[in-house]
Amino acid sequence: QGQCGACTVLIDGRRVNACLALAVAHDGAEITTIEGLANGALHPLQAAFVAGDAFQCGYCTPGQICSAVGMLAEAEAGWPSHATADVAEAAALDDDEIRERMSGNICRCGAYPNIVRAIQDVAG
Numbered sequence: 001q002g003q004c005g006a007c008t009v010l011i012d013g014r015r016v017n018a019c020l021a022l023a024v025a026h027d028g029a030e031i032t033t034i035e036g037l038a039n040g041a042l043h044p045l046q047a048a049f050v051a052g053d054a055f056q057c058g059y060c061t062p063g064q065i066c067s068a069v070g071m072l073a074e075a076e077a078g079w080p081s082h083a084t085a086d087v088a089e090a091a092a093l094d095d096d097e098i099r100e101r102m103s104g105n106i107c108r109c110g111a112y113p114n115i116v117r118a119i120q121d122v123a124g
Contacts, residue, residue: 005105008063008070009033015070034062037069045069048118056109064105068119071101075123093123 010032037043083100
């Protein structure tokens with residue numbers, strides 16, 4: 001997902017680094033930013049990040065959350081990752097699977113354990 005992933009947004013539900021996307025190429029697409037995830041209340045991932053202290057400086061938090069939303073949708077759709085043990089089965093969203101799927105999103109503060117835990121809380 002690019003170098004830092006801080007600018008990750010969802011374009012038609014898929015993770016994209018906004019800093020690498022030409023806006024005119026996405027004319028008519030549904031673009032969701034961190035602000036668009038909340039619909040009168042915090043999105044479950046936003047709430048999990050707050051409850052689980054999954055951020056420190058906050059720079060990467062919007063991208064981490066948008067990427068996690070897209071990543072959970074990919075896992076739900078059955079997309080394997082490089083860490084998926086058996087591609088014929090649904091991937092178990094354990095620590096290694098989540099880390100691999102979120103590997104393009106860098107947190108300079110090192111809040112990774114709490115980010116993984118917040119995603120697991122939402123994934124169930």
